[in-house]
Amino acid sequence: MTTAAAALAVRALHKRYGDVVAVDGLDLEVRPGECFGLLGPNGAGKTTTIEICEGLLEATSGEVEVLGRRWASDERELRQLLGIQLQETQLAEKLTVRETVRLFRSFYERGREPDEVIALVQLEEKTRARVGSLSGGQKQRLALACALVGDPQLLFLDEPTTGLDPQARRQLWELIGELRAGGRTIVLTTHYMEEAERLCDRVAIVDHGRAIALGTPRTLVQSLGADHVVEFALGDAPIDAERLSRLEGVRSVRSNNGSWSLTVAELHVALPAILAEVERRGATLAELRTHSATLDDVFVSLTGRRLREGA
């Protein structure tokens, strides 16, 4: 894929606020028709990056090309082509759902019928309801409707499901999944690894304003060289990390205050070996868990931290 055909190309992007570096040399390329995710913890620079791409913030340096155009010279044209959902916008509470979508529709030269977009985000029953009476998930779907009503070539979604309950989140994932299946180009930010894994064709993992890994969720997880994670905690006796890492199938070993986290390639071989080692040391297991490796484990292996501390 050449640069000219990219839906979004970002090169050597920097953004500084005084002494604080929010974005520190970030490169991205989003292809037409793909759903691209910026995954990273809070404060990684995702929102700053996406808002520069949306033409709402000025970069300190670096280049941004959106649909082959630049903000400095083609703002009017670009605004017609983009659909944008910001983090934490509160739409006017006194207006109804239809009035809100109609207002946004009026700004675009071309677009879709408000009622059609309302149906698309499954708010038909709320068409005449005031925005103030909607639930968090419904408000977020209305925000998505406002982003879609101009029939955008490129859709930016900044943390579309943050703060929603699991059911509302799943409903929004289904909607975004349908948009993606319909071939729409989407750039989204998230700090939920499930969201990135489920929705995105490709993911850039962002930390401290840099993209530290890039690829499909699958290839990123495969890069660990291990498809399972074994976590356990010991009640007493110490155990030797060196010996653990030499067990068959174990790829990496981490420990933190008596909690151990091992990435393993073949769970059926590695797990009995680990248990045998624990028993040999005369230790007792206080906890044992295994799960398939996720993007969160990729983030841990790259940074030593979890995406969501405490999660």
Place this chain on the structure above:
Amino acid sequence: MSTSARVAPVVRERRGLREYPLTQLVMVRFLEFWREPEAVFWVFIFPILLAAGLGIAFRQRAPEVVKVGVLMSDEHAGVISDAVAHDSRLEVVPLDDSAGMHALRTGRIALFVVPRAERTVEYRYDDTRPDARNARLLVDDAIQRAGGRRDVATARDRHVREPGARYIDFVIPGLLAMNLMGSGIWGVGFTIVEARRKKLLKRLVATPMSRSQYLASFILARLAMLVLEVGGLLGFGIWVFGVPARGSVGTIVMVTLTAALAFSAIGLLVASRVRTMEGASGLMNLVMLPMWIFSGVFFSASNFPNAAQPFIQALPLTAAADALRATLLEGASLGSLAGELGILGAWLLVAFAAALALFRWR
């Protein structure tokens, strides 16, 4: 360029007037206003209630009957009391000496008449009180005439009670101007600061919406609301209190229009950078407080010292109130209001230009 398959065909319709962004923005302003019952109360109902209250408190009464005390101990008192009671403008209150002095001190009677001997009478009253001096003249006149005095000249009374010179006539144009200021500055200012605080402004500038149309929608919505606002209060004043509207409709419309535009522009300026409602509220009070005090809404601004007059006359509320009074009460023409309209126009231009330069969209 990317030519990804679209989910649905693009709709490209011929737009009705209602689908234009400016129409939509103005409509939204209206809907948001009407769906806020408190705003409707303060803009439309409160000024009328205030006018009604002031109008009733300061209404014109029938000529008042003056109460006069007469000391009843003396044998001449009956004659004097009959003479005074003969005048319908006076009411006799028979009293003894101590009760009379008490009534005088507490203001229940304006004058205490104490007969001394035949054809001798003493008037006790507070000579610094106009109503007391007035009562003395009336009572003395009644007693002298009853005693046989003849008038040497013929006098006839003709009563002239002119609308336009009463307090309600003075205060209605002032309230009108104050209302234009309040709804301009509050109405425009709060809505914008609220939209900025909720990041709605930022969301709107992320669309192709024209920023000047957004600002224009506030002013257009204000002008449309003006018809109701001015019509309601002025209509109430004319209908209930008979406040005169001597100026031409064109002049009244021009004055209110210019004033509303000037105050809306000041509202835009006040709201151009503030991020919080508390900040907006403080700044608006700071802007409006001097005008509430000095601009002569409830009493004439000419009561303030001469040195302060250039400042007071330059305030937009002074200009608006003076211009409205001149046209409503005196029927002033547009030409003669050039000074006031000039001041309002200058505020409009300066505030609007400054607001555009300072406005923060995020």
